Amino acid sequence: MTESINSSTINSGNNPLNSTANKKRPLDGVRIIEVGQLIAGPFAGCMLGYFGAEVIKIEPPEGDAIRNWRVLDNGTSFWWRSIGRNKKSITLDLKHVEGQKIARQLMDSADVVIENFRPGVMESWGLGPEVLKQSNPRLIYARISGYGQTGPYATKPGFASVCEGMSGFRYVNGFPDQAPVRPNLSIGDTISGIHAALGIALALLERNNSGEGQVVDVALYESMFNLMEAVVPEFSGAGVIREPSGTTVTGIVPTNTYRCKNGKYVVIGGNGDSIFQRLMQVAGHPEMASDPRMANNAGRVQHELEIDNALAAWCMSKDADEILQLLEQARVPAGPIYNVKDMFADPHFVARGMFEQVEINGKPLQLPAIAPRLAQTPGATDWPGGEIGSHTQDILQTLLGFSPERIAQLKSTGVI
Numbered sequence: 493m494t495e496s497i498n499s500s501t502i503n504s505g506n507n508p509l510n511s512t513a514n515k516k517r518p519l520d521g522v523r524i525i526e527v528g529q530l531i532a533g534p535f536a537g538c539m540l541g542y543f544g545a546e547v548i549k550i551e552p553p554e555g556d557a558i559r560n561w562r563v564l565d566n567g568t569s570f571w572w573r574s575i576g577r578n579k580k581s582i583t584l585d586l587k588h589v590e591g592q593k594i595a596r597q598l599m600d601s602a603d604v605v606i607e608n609f610r611p612g613v614m615e616s617w618g619l620g621p622e623v624l625k626q627s628n629p630r631l632i633y634a635r636i637s638g639y640g641q642t643g644p645y646a647t648k649p650g651f652a653s654v655c656e657g658m659s660g661f662r663y664v665n666g667f668p669d670q671a672p673v674r675p676n677l678s679i680g681d682t683i684s685g686i687h688a689a690l691g692i693a694l695a696l697l698e699r700n701n702s703g704e705g706q707v708v709d710v711a712l713y714e715s716m717f718n719l720m721e722a723v724v725p726e727f728s729g730a731g732v733i734r735e736p737s738g739t740t741v742t743g744i745v746p747t748n749t750y751r752c753k754n755g756k757y758v759v760i761g762g763n764g765d766s767i768f769q770r771l772m773q774v775a776g777h778p779e780m781a782s783d784p785r786m787a788n789n790a791g792r793v794q795h796e797l798e799i800d801n802a803l804a805a806w807c808m809s810k811d812a813d814e815i816l817q818l819l820e821q822a823r824v825p826a827g828p829i830y831n832v833k834d835m836f837a838d839p840h841f842v843a844r845g846m847f848e849q850v851e852i853n854g855k856p857l858q859l860p861a862i863a864p865r866l867a868q869t870p871g872a873t874d875w876p877g878g879e880i881g882s883h884t885q886d887i888l889q890t891l892l893g894f895s896p897e898r899i900a901q902l903k904s905t906g907v908i
Contacts, residue, residue: 517544518869522696524548524604526579527586527595527619529556531652531678532636532712533608534575535685540692541578542862542871545604548887549579550586550595553906555880566853568877573852574859576877582888583881583908590907592617597892600628604692608636611646621707631705632695634688640711650712652680659716660723667738684715745792746771746799749829750807750815758812760803761825763789772799774822775806848873884908 522545526537534549534556541547549556559572582598584591596619599605605624607614614620614635621633635641638650653674656662661680666673691708699705726732734742739749746768747761762771765788772781780802785791792799807815812828819826828834835841836858844865847858850873859873888894888908902908 515872516869517871518866519544522546522604523602524606525550525595525598525602526606527614528606528608528636530558530608531575531681532684532688532710533606533634534558535682536634536636536688536692537579537606538575538577539685539689539862540604542873543866543869544871547579548598548602548883549576549581550584550598551581551880553583553585553881553908555583559877559880570857573850573857573876577859577873578875579877580883580887581878581881582884585907586617586619588905588907590902590905592619594888594892594902594907595619596624596627598887599624599631601891602628602631603696604632604634606634606636606688606692610649611635611637611641625705629704630699632692632699632708633705634692634695634708634710636684636688636710636712638712640714641707641709652678652684652712655712656680656716659713660720661716664723664734664736666736668736670736672736680712680716683719684710684712687715687718740796740800743789743793745789745796746803748800748803750804752807752812752815753809754811756812757829758807758815758819759827759829760807760819762803763792765789767824768792770822771819771824772802774818774824775803777802777806850876852876881908 519540522540524537524540524545524547526533526547526549528534528537529551537547537549556572556576558575559568561569561571563570584595586592586595595617599619605621615623621631621635624631624633637646638655639645639648656674656679657672659680662672662674665675688708688710691710695706695708723734726734741747744763747759747763749757749759751757760771762768768786769781772778780786780799786795786799810818816826816828830838836847841847844861846861848861849856849858851857857876859876861873862871885899888899888902889896894902899908
């Protein structure tokens with residue numbers, strides 16, 4: 493089925509920062525060739541394309557597998573509409589010598605290459621960074637893999653779920669004496685994509701000084717390792733292994749999730765000294781607010797169970813909305829646990845322009861806006877992820893100068 497995609501973006505809300513028409517973006521003029529599949533590499537490309545880069549995505553003739561993952565609409569996943577936004581799709585069979593030659597031509601014209609294959613695959617196709625450096629010394633070559641390009645684990649298959657475990661991230665998630673819990677998201681992939689986008693931005697800045705490109709080596713397990721706060725120095729300096737702690741954070745009290753009378757949950761962060769006093773006053777425990785044993789965080793950690801039991805009982809006596817209203821009046825950080833339906837109903841999400849509307853086959857579809865928010869050069873969704881190979885002919889003709897006859901021959905032999 494041929495899709496009809498409206499490339500205009502309609503940003504929700506009245507925030508003047510949401511108006512992106514004709515505004516310059518920080519990556520205008522940067523050309524990126526994306527050859528990654530699924531999540532990590534494509535998410536990096538999605539972020540960079542959102543902020544102005546021209547992203548040419550090389551897909552196999554059957555398309556990126558994420559086009560068929562999770563919830564589908566007319567055979568295409570909603571996920572693809574988001575992660576494939578602002579990208580030009582060209583199909584190439586990189587296992588075919590002719591496909592490799594065309595990819596090389598595209599990469600020679602580029603500022604950045606993003607790939608997330610197993611280490612060695614790009615080299616086997618003659619598309620490794622050392623080869624490309626000979627003809628394009630300014631090229632920034634971003635590589636995303638499970639364990640990085642070097643080291644004894646480099647050639648191991650590295651899915652996000654496995655690398656999240658090795659990074660230490662999974663160990664601290666969940667409840668003591670239970671199996672570690674994973675978020676219902678491929679967080680290792682998206683966090684790695686953010687790291688790749690940051691590495692590429694840093695390399696582009698450095699290139700302004702040296703005139704040369706470089707390799708950006710991103711490992712999934714290292715990206716998650718970056719989130720581990722004080723876990724390493726606490727072990728090195730004190731021999732302490734941080735353990736899972738359920739809905740709390742070890743060593744910070746009180747910060748927890750509490751069930752309310754109507755079955756909904758609220759998150760309360762009352763770990764500042766003065767905040768704790770206000771919290772316990774409004775929760776009906778003035779004696780705890782003035783208790784010198786609980787005047788600072790170290791003391792509160794020693795009495796964590798007592799504090800949490802008091803707050804849990806208070807929350808169960810009232811509905812979530814009432815709890816949050818009382819805490820807001822007392823200037824205590826607190827908030828609800830949202831699902832996506834709640835987000836759509838929240839005026840703050842709308843006012844901040846966190847949903848961007850596109851049209852596919854005449855039907856509106858909301859995509860998430862991408863942070864960070866830049867006041868003078870904001871990003872935007874120009875179009876959602878489109879059909880497989882929707883830009884193949886245009887790119888081959890206008891960028892590489894291929895004739896219609898050659899394009900037809902490439903199609904007949906399965907190269908595109």
